Amino acid sequence: MRIFRIIPVLAMFILATTVNAEAQCKAFAKKICLPELGSYTHDGNYHAAILVEGEEAELYKTFYSDMDYRVAICGEDKLPNVEFRILDANKNVLYSNKDSNYAKTWDFKLQSSQQLKLVIKVNSFNKPGETPVSGCVSIMFGFKVKK
Amino acid sequence: MNKKFGIGTGILLGVLLLTSMLTCCKSGGSKAPAEGDAVEVPTVNPAVYDDMKKAEKIFNALPSPLESAMLVKSTGAKFDLSLLNPIGNKNNYVTNKSMALNLGIYTCDLSFASLYEQTQLIIDYMNSAKKMADGLGILKAIDQATIDRLEENINNSEVIMEIVSETFMNSNSYLEDNGQSAIAAIVLVGGWFEGLYISTQLVDEKDFNGNKLVGRIIDQKLSIDILLNLLNSNKGNPAVDEIIVQVTEA
Numbered sequence: 001m002r003i004f005r006i007i008p009v010l011a012m013f014i015l016a017t018t019v020n021a022e023a024q025c026k027a028f029a030k031k032i033c034l035p036e037l038g039s040y041t042h043d044g045n046y047h048a049a050i051l052v053e054g055e056e057a058e059l060y061k062t063f064y065s066d067m068d069y070r071v072a073i074c075g076e077d078k079l080p081n082v083e084f085r086i087l088d089a090n091k092n093v094l095y096s097n098k099d100s101n102y103a104k105t106w107d108f109k110l111q112s113s114q115q116l117k118l119v120i121k122v123n124s125f126n127k128p129g130e131t132p133v134s135g136c137v138s139i140m141f142g143f144k145v146k147k
Numbered sequence: 148m149n150k151k152f153g154i155g156t157g158i159l160l161g162v163l164l165l166t167s168m169l170t171c172c173k174s175g176g177s178k179a180p181a182e183g184d185a186v187e188v189p190t191v192n193p194a195v196y197d198d199m200k201k202a203e204k205i206f207n208a209l210p211s212p213l214e215s216a217m218l219v220k221s222t223g224a225k226f227d228l229s230l231l232n233p234i235g236n237k238n239n240y241v242t243n244k245s246m247a248l249n250l251g252i253y254t255c256d257l258s259f260a261s262l263y264e265q266t267q268l269i270i271d272y273m274n275s276a277k278k279m280a281d282g283l284g285i286l287k288a289i290d291q292a293t294i295d296r297l298e299e300n301i302n303n304s305e306v307i308m309e310i311v312s313e314t315f316m317n318s319n320s321y322l323e324d325n326g327q328s329a330i331a332a333i334v335l336v337g338g339w340f341e342g343l344y345i346s347t348q349l350v351d352e353k354d355f356n357g358n359k360l361v362g363r364i365i366d367q368k369l370s371i372d373i374l375l376n377l378l379n380s381n382k383g384n385p386a387v388d389e390i391i392v393q394v395t396e397a
Contacts, residue, residue, distance in 0.1 A: 022323070022324040023324055025324075026320045026324060029320070030316070041213070041217075041308050041309075041312060042309075042312045042313075042316070043210070043211040043213055043214045043312065044211045044212070044213045044214075044254075044311065044312040044313075044314075044315035044316050044319075045208060045211045045315075045316070045319065045335075046316045046319045046320040046323060047206045047208060048320075049203075049204040051203065051204070052203075055203040055204075056202045056203060057202050057203060057204040057205070057206065058202040058204075058205050058206070059205075059206040059207075059208055060205075060206070060207055060208060060372075060373050060376070061208035061210075061373070062210065062366065062367075062369040062370045062373065064218055064363070064366055065366075066221070067217075067218075067221070113366040113369060114369065115369045115370070115372075115373070119202075139206065141208075141214075143214065143217060145217060145262070145304075145308060146217070146220065146221045
């Protein structure tokens with residue numbers, strides 16, 4: 001019954017690989033994405049996931065009036081461009097980084113507090129027959145501290 | 148929160164009442180956005196977010212404890228030590244649920260202490276948050292080096308904010324990475340409720356109309372569906388299930 005020995009080993013390998021990938025994602029978020037916030041104070045929340053090319057993620061967050069925000073969305077170098085759009089409750093696109101050469105950050109200030117939706121999409125290399133690339137994508141928010 | 152934590156059903160009810168009374172005065176309308184510009188957009192209509200399930204990963208981002216504290220401070224509200232959860236209470240929290248809620252609560256109190264430059268309280272509340280994190284088995288989120296760095300920079304508000312933000316990120320990333328997203332969610336919920344509790348207690352009832360702090364409390368209505376989605380995405384965890392019942396029965 002060799003299979004019964006292989007399954008636990010395989011399961012442990014998969015678990016260890018996943019945990020390792022998540023830990024790498026945290027390191028990526030801290031070392032690469034956090035500095036993108038520049039002079040903005042990071043809110044401390046952690047949003048990161050391993051995405052495969054072509055996959056999408058969504059984030060829902062309330063942003064408050066009269067606060068200066070910066071959103072930073074970063075993908076590992078091995079990934080194709082990461083596209084992000086920011087939509088209001090009526091699905092109006094307030095910003096798309098596609099129009100800014102896939103910029104990693106956007107600075108904004110709202111006149112009234114709103115819940116917004118961020119749609120993050122890892123583009124595809126479009127190479128049929130090849131294994132899709134996966135990597136970490138991190139989303140961070142910063143704000144200006146008011147004295 | 149100046150008592151052993153039980154979800155502030157009264158607070159939630161208060162917010163809902165306040166919002167239902169006062170949101171009639173908010174304005175809407177939108178204009179074309181531009182980078183760096185102020186953007187005016189209509190108020191929330193969660194019904195339009197009906198295509199949520201298409202995404203591989205969905206994040207429900209409640210305001211962090213640091214952001215909650217910042218929102219209160221930005222209204223010009225004064226610091227009131229009596230509203231924070233006393234550090235002496237930290238030994239009362241022995242279950243994972245209470246430690247997770249109070250990690251969020253103490254981090255929110257720590258954020259208040261930091262923003263209002265209450266130097267001794269910063270150390271005390273960081274130690275209280277550390278006790279909660281240690282109890283939850285969050286390794287190295289807040290270690291002795293963090294406390295030492297905090298003490299060395301106690302008069303440098305920028306570094307202090309950086310440390311508070313970093314320790315919170317260490318805690319929630321550790322929980323997320325180790326399959327404890329339910330605990331991570333409870334931490335966030337604790338922090339959010341603490342910010343809301345302090346806000347409601349700071350409101351001067353004689354100065355209600357046009358009060359910026361009242362406006363910020365009303366704004367929390369926008370995060371209620373995020374709160375519920377965050378909790379529902381961790382349904383099945385007994386502590387989360389209890390909180391869902393407490394919140395939805397409010």
